[in-house]
Every structure is written in structure tokens, then in C-alpha cells.
Amino acid sequence: MNGGKKLDGRELVSAVVAEAVRRGAEMAEAYYGRSEDLTIEVRNGEVETLKIASEEGLGIRVIKGGCLGFAYTSDLSWNAVKETIDAALANLQVASEDSFNTLPEAPSSYPELDLLDPALRKVPLEEKIEKTRAIERAGRSFDPRVRLTDRVSYEDSWYQVAIANSRGVLASHQGAFCGGSAVLVAESEGEQQTGFSFQLTRRYHDFDPEAIGKEAALKAVRMLGARPKETMKVPIVFDPYVVTSFLGLLATALTAEAVQKGRSLFVGKVGEKVAASGVTIVDDSLLEGGILSTPFDGEGVPGQRKLLIKDGYLRGFLHNTYTAARDGVASTGNALRASYKSTPEVGSSNFYLAPGKIKNEEIIRNTERGLYLTEVMGMHTANPISGDFSVGAAGIWIEGGELTKPVRGMVIAGNIVRLLEMVDAVGSEVRFFGGRGAPVIRVTGLTLSG
């Protein structure tokens, strides 16, 4: 253990836990993460940026007398590891005592998931560059008005995690994903508009560069000539991507952490109707092909599928080990770690609005007059505690069930809970953007300001 041969992930986390206990921790946990990433950016057919990356590190949690401390290091030499354990132990001395601080026990088994596409690591760099160029080509040739590339990129990522704790947890897994994105600019009569598209997938063969390029181009071109309209209340049809940005607000409010700390809109509402009947919201850590699918969470608790809102009724919340202990329930396996640098906080996995019965495009056709909302701006300014939002809005005007002229420079304001109650149509085709998915929905009763 004195810096000779380098340990692999499982060996390292086991050794760290034993050392932390030896140095005085009542309970200890070690989390190891390693990743290798590739990014290719293309502009005008040339590789503008090529990025290769590798990173690894260790996060250590220790508990003593109900107090919890955390420290992390990217330096995995045994001396640095020992210093990091001591830093975590020093931190717990100034932390507040909380009897719910605990670590999970080892489960009987973990689900088996297929997260590593062997094809991905075999594809040569040249082919990935060619696919990136294909995104740009498909977009730029879509329409003569598509004249500029803001950003066209390909990325892939391979990762490995290992976790151990002093209550017997020892697990590891690896996975990979790839994808591409495009932001293209259309130009006409001195006016410029952008269009954006992206796809992330677990399977290299599902990666579709042409579709990404075409979608970004279409979105840019159709916004040319957009104008604001007067202030009014009209039905608003949300594009799936826009729905997923609103789901971000909900995902926070549906964590038990937000509920226990009195900063969720859903405090005390389990069993109550909180949304229109068409609304069902699911968090599924085991979703096949899901970008955030995982056999176990950031504490080593097995992943699972959870119905959070069913047909408008609130069923429950997302938990990690701490919030579960505090509520006297079992963890839902939703302890999320962004990396070895973060503590496992309650968060969503593959989080989506379940499909309804009407075809997505049927919803537009059934709308006499309204806005097809394709873009919101400033979503990060929405208030996850009160649920109030007020965001910049752009889209296409619907007249007689048809998409007509583009609209931009408007604002929609409201409250996320009221919005859920105002959903009067839910489409049948769910589209995923990374870890969030949704179909088209229609909301009637929001104010559109211009």
C-alpha cells in the first residue's frame, strides 16, 4: 500500500474504506470515477477542435457520531489518499449532528444492464470525424439560406465507477454513450436566426448525423421573419424539447430533499391530484437505452423504476439513503453524483412525461389558434421553490390547425403547478434529450406577452 503498483477501481475503494475506518471513521464510503471523453467540432468541413480527455478521482464520505464529512482528490497516490481521508474526518468535526446520516447496506443483487456498446470503442477517429462532417453537410445543404455554422459537434464518453462502504457494499460498472449536436444559422435579408438539435445515444448505430443536421437547419429557416404578437391568452402547444426544460423544475420539486426542507411545491400532497388527468411522470433508472440508466446509484443502491405522478395524482418522491432514513422508507436509488467531486444528492435519472393517446401532430391539427412553442429562453431563472416562471418565448403561430408564421421576442409567465393543471392534451410519441423525455403537450390558459 505504499504507492507501488496502481490499484484498480474496486481494489482502491475497498482499501480506502478499510483505511478510513482504521483512522477513526464509524462508517466510511469511497467512490471512484474514471472517464475518457472525445469531442470533435467541425466548421465548414474542417475539424476546428479536437479534444481528448481523461480524468479520474476519488470521493470519500465518513460518518462519526452522526456527523458527516466529505473530501475528494484527483491525486490517487496513497499519501494524497490518506490526507484526503483526514480532511474528510476533520470536516465532520464542524458539521452538525444528524442521526439520519447513514450508509446503505449491501443489496442481495444488482440489476444487469447493457450500458457498454462494444462498437463504440472500435470505431476509428476518422470515421467519427466523417460523421461529424455529415451533420454539417446535411444541415447546410438543407436550404440555401442556411449559411453559417455556429457549432457542430460529435462527442463520446466512456466511464467507469466503483463504490465500497463499510457496511458491505462493493460494486462497479462501466458504460459509454455518444451523440452529436448542431446549431446552425439561417440568413435572409440581413436577418439571422439559429436552429438547434441534439441526440445522445447508448448505441453507436443509432447515432443519426443527417437527422441532427436537418432538424437544426429546419428550425433555423422556419424562424426567419419572426415577429412578436400582441399580449393575449391562447392555447400553447409545447414542443417535446421545451417540455423537457420544464421537467427540470419538476424533477427538483419531486425530490424528498426539497420536500423535507420545505422547498417543494408538493409538500403534503401525496395522494392528491396535482396535475391534469393526462399527466403521468416516471423516473426510470433501468430504462433500456437510457442515457442515465445505471445498475446502482451514487451510494451503491440498486436502480429502479418509479411512478411519481400517475394520471394526475402524486404518488411519491425520489430518495437517497439520507432522505429515506428521515422519512422511514427505502431509498429509491436516486443518489446522484455528477462526479467524484460531488456528494450523492437526490436527483432524477431518466425522467419523463409518459405518452398519451393522441399523435403529436394531431395536437397541432386540433388547435384552432395558438402558439407552437419551440424555444424558451432563461429557463434557469425559473424559481424551483415557488414554481413561478417567466421565460422568453419563440415558436410558430398556429391558425386553423396549421403552422403558419414564426413568432419571437415574447414572454410566457405562470406557475409550474398551474401549468400541469392546464395540460389538456398529451401526445403519444416521447422523445428523449439526454436524461429527460416528453411528447408534445398542449396547455390552455397561459399569458403570452408581447
Added chain:
Amino acid sequence: MFSKADLEEILQVAQKGGDFAEIFLEEKRVTRIGCEDKKIERVIAGREEGAGIRVLKGENTAYGYTNDLSKENLLKLAKRVSGAVCENPDASVVINSQKLPVPFPVEKRPDEVPISDKVALVQVADEAARSVDAKLVRQVTVGYGDVVQKVVIANTEGTFVEDERIRTRLAVNVVAADGGVIQTGFEAAGGTQGLELYEEETPWELGRKAANRAILMLKARHAPAGRMPVVLSGEAGGTMIHEACGHGLEADLVQRKLSVYAGKKGEKVASELVTVIDDATLPGKYGSFRCDDEGNPAQRTVLIENGVLQGYLYDHLTARKDGVRPTGNGRRESYQHQPIPRMSNTFLAPGDASPEEIIKETKKGLFVEKMGGGQVNTVNGDFVFEVTEGYLIEDGEVKAPVRGATITGNGPEVLRRIDMVGNDLGFAIGTCGKDGQGVPVSDAQPTIRIPELIVGGILEKEGDQD
């Protein structure tokens, strides 16, 4: 970590692939403390080190990073990154150590202050917020963070700079509730300073301010919706200037013709009352630095002077392309990112009018006391920002508070229409995101008036009361 000769050797390998090579070494120690429910819940200590190697060939970039800092591994990475661009013959590399101007004195270094003192600051802010109104204040979240970052930057043009950056930050978020209404109030202080900052910006004051704002917003009615004159207070922060103009003046966006300000240098792009400056040399501000993340010295850059566009914010790559000197705005979040042109401390320079006069001369409109976050589409110039504390103006006086407003407008249009500029100036801190990289910035403006902006609120006559 590495000798001058080691760095030269690594650069020599890297530059075989291009016409410029650079190494950025970083060692970072961070502390974070989180308090909620009156409990010190998170106490985090982190150490992180890594290196980024960049090779440029013409306008193309190859970048690689690793946190395995053995010389052997860095030579391997240099070879991989250079191979990613092309093959060049050998050429020797000589770097020379440079001294940095602008000293930023730090009195109480965060790595020399015991963690218990930092916890005490957090607890004071928590108590202060709760003391405002024990009944209405439902939750208080206090976050403290400090960073001691050591960097070594060397490149094949001979640059060899070592620097240490120290930053601290304290933020308070308060949730107040009354009946079914929930509102929040936020206040933060931060700077390239040690813990001496909190003797001036006391945690007690920060906590009180955040709680008072949340409580005030409980009583506020919904903001009106539609077009109206807007007066932004000198205390409001500089989010609008940052979004409406700052991003569009970053040279990468300009060169790709993705900015409404592209090709407009020397032209009148704003009202004569408008002068916009980016200044990384301001001592102690959150967006300040002595040198940027490419080793270029920090400077003060006049972007717009009396309405005329003077220039853009440059990093090495964009400056090279335009044949100008970099303005010292090449910044990166960490060794994991390539530098890109970024703002530092950006502000609209003060004018002559008194803030009182500006309000008095506005018959009806919205007075923005505090702005929150924002976003801009630089291609068409449309921006939004949130109002976290706002009031109606009626007959030249500030009247009832309003909540839930977001303001939208078009950058170039707003700059042309600003018709009153006050003689005050107030800074606010933030983390600015671009291309997936967050960097600390501050921005500021005096009290200003824009004759017409779109306020997104809720139509009153149709209900939606809560």
C-alpha cells in the same frame, strides 16, 4: 511541479503538430460549506490537479487533458495532441519567466483560516435571515465556497507565467411563505479576496437583505404584462449589459458572424450616453485576475465609447486571426477546457443624471431594484433577464412591489434607446456560462432608463390570482 526544462521539453513535443503549443497546469484546493435547516450539512474539502495541452494549427485546435501529472504521461499526451493536428519538424522551444503586474493583496488567505471560522460566517448569515421574521421565513440556505488555484502557463511563444488566484463567495437563499404563497430572496457577495471581504460585506447584512427581499415579494402583486418604460436601479446589477451587449462583443462570436455586432467596429451602435468597459484589473472584484488563462496580462478594455463600438474581447486564437493583440480575456473554467474569449468585470460607465431625477421623469413604468439571471441569443440579439425585486412607477414615484417579471428585449435596440444614465454604479457577482464552461464574473451599471421593454407578467383582468 515541473522545471522550466521539463515544460520546454513537453512543448517541444506538442508543437511538432502545429504552429503554437501551450501547457496549462493547475492545482486547486477548494472548500465548500452548506447550511440548511439550521444544520451544517455539507463540509467539503477538495484537491484537484491536472494539465491541459493545446496545439494550434492555423485556426484549428487540438486539446487534451489529464490529471495524471507524471512527466512521462504529459509527454505521451503532448504526442497524442500534436498527432491530432499534423506533423512538423523539430524546433527548439525557449520560455522565459514573466512577472505579473497588478498585485491583488489577500489579507486572510482561506487556506490559513480554520474551517470553524468559515462555519461561523455561515451560521451568522443563517441566524440573521431567520431573525428578520421567524414566522414568515421558512427555510434558509447558506453556501460558502473558497478556491486557491495555482496555475503555470507556458507556450511556444516564450510565455512562462505562474500565478495564484484566490476567490471566496458567500450566498444566502431565503424561502418565505405566507398562506399558499411562497417566495424567495437571494443575496451573495464574493471576490478575488480572502475572508477580509466579509468584514465589509457582513454575513449578517447578507442574511437580512435576502430575508427582507423574500418577505417583500410575499406582499407583491403580479407584474403587469406588456410594453412599458423600465428604470434599472444602480443597485440592480449588470445582467442586462452582460447579456444585451457583453456576449455579442466576444471576438469568437464576432468572427463567426454569430453576433449582431460583427463588422460594426467604428460605427455608432448605441446611444451617445453609453460607454461600456470590461476591466479585469479592478482590485478584489469577483471577475478580476492578474493574468488570463493564457498568461496574458489583465487589462481595461473600452468596448463602446459614447455609443461608438471601439473593439472586441480577444483571446490568443481570435487575436491572431484578426492580427491584433489579445485583450487578456482568454479564460477557462479549469485545465479541462480550452480558453475562449470571456468577460471579466463588465460595466456601463456612469453618466450625469441623479437616480432620483430619472425616476421623477418617468410617469409610468417598472422600477427594477434587483436583477437575477439572464440569457442572450447573440445571433439575433434577443435577451431575457429576471427581475427579483421590482416596483411599479406611477407619476414619477416608486410605488407597489411586483413579482414574477421577466424582461425581454433586443440588445442593439436597447443600447440605442437608453435615454437616461445615472451617476451611480453598483456591482453584482455571478457565474457566466458559455460553451459549457462557467467562470466567475461581475457586472455593473448606473441607474438607467429604457423607454420601452417587454415585461412578461400575467394579464390581471383575466384572473390568475393566488
